[in-house]
Amino acid sequence: MDHRTGDVRPTALASTRDAIVSVRSLSKRYGDVIVLDDLTFTLEEGTVTGFLGPNGAGKTTTLRLLLGLAAPSSGQALVFGHRYQDLDSPVRRVGAVLDVHDLHPARSGREHLRVLALAAGIPDSRVEEALAMVELEAAADRRVRTYSLGMRQRLGLAGALLGEPRLLVLDEPANGLDPAGMQWLRAMLRGFAERGGAVLVSSHVLAEVGQTVDQVLILHRGRLAASGPLDQLTADGQTLEEVYLAITSKVAA
Known part of the structure; x- marks a missing residue:
């Protein structure tokens, strides 16, 4: 070109x-x-x-x-x-993040990931691994409403990685x-x-x-x-x- x-x-x-x-x-x-x-x-x-x-x-x-x-x-x-x-089991093949503004504001980051894991039949232990991968362990128990946009991005990515896609x-x-x-x-x-x-x-x-x-x-x-x-x-x-x-x-x- x-x-x-x-x-x-x-x-x-x-x-x-x-x-x-x-x-x-x-x-x-x-x-x-x-x-x-x-x-x-x-x-x-x-x-x-x-x-x-x-x-x-x-x-x-x-x-x-x-x-x-x-x-x-x-x-x-x-x-x-x-x-x-x-x-x-598409979540085990593909991880996607299109919008981090629709996360449930009253849930903690850890709760959000546990809900996703439960729905997909993913072991709860994977939640902790995903939190560590995005370096969000310290804020995992805070409500999502308190997260900055950057933290929401990390949480969305943690959700995408749950199924090891x-x-x-x-x-x-x-x-x-x-x-x-x-x-x-x-x-x-x-x-x-x-x-x-x-x-x-x-x-x-x-x-x-x-x-x-x-x-x-x-x-x-x-x-x-x-x-x-x-x-x-x-x-x-x-x-x-x-x-x-x-x-x-x-x-x-």
Whole structure:
């Protein structure tokens, strides 16, 4: 791809062989409004993929389709070769955080995780492990209403990790995190991928994404505008932010 000429050729990020995520010709319409248009990509184990795009680009719609929270108008979104809703014990395969504002405010962090574990048939001992993984043990017995946004992000991630999944789907996980929290998140996501997992992370914090991911999907106006390994997209010395702005402004023109 030549960013100077705006020659953007979106491609699938990985082969379909052993793909953890396989999205093919995925489209979503609401009446005459096209929210998502013919989206195709695949993700394999051992990868952290940044899912980028302006507000209204279709990122959240894609994540909802992938997690079975909405039905596609056409195409398919598969995880481990199946629709999310057809997976046996999906919480043991996929961990997701789309909104940390809907946590029950009167429950403690530990109680929140115990409810999730009970519903999924996960041993209670896993709750303590998840709290330790997100470094929230000291605040585990505080009511969620007292949590900062960064603490809610950690609690949401603890819930996603309860089932020891192989895929994490995260929407804006860096919101509310201080610099130390962002460094922790970066290391946690990289470690998850290095252990054979895959991460799809939507974010507007491009500087942080540039330090975390190894692959990028850029969505604009419901279509895939560009995709590829981060080091290839930034090979000419541009930052991820510069690449992103060049692509989205060109597509918008």
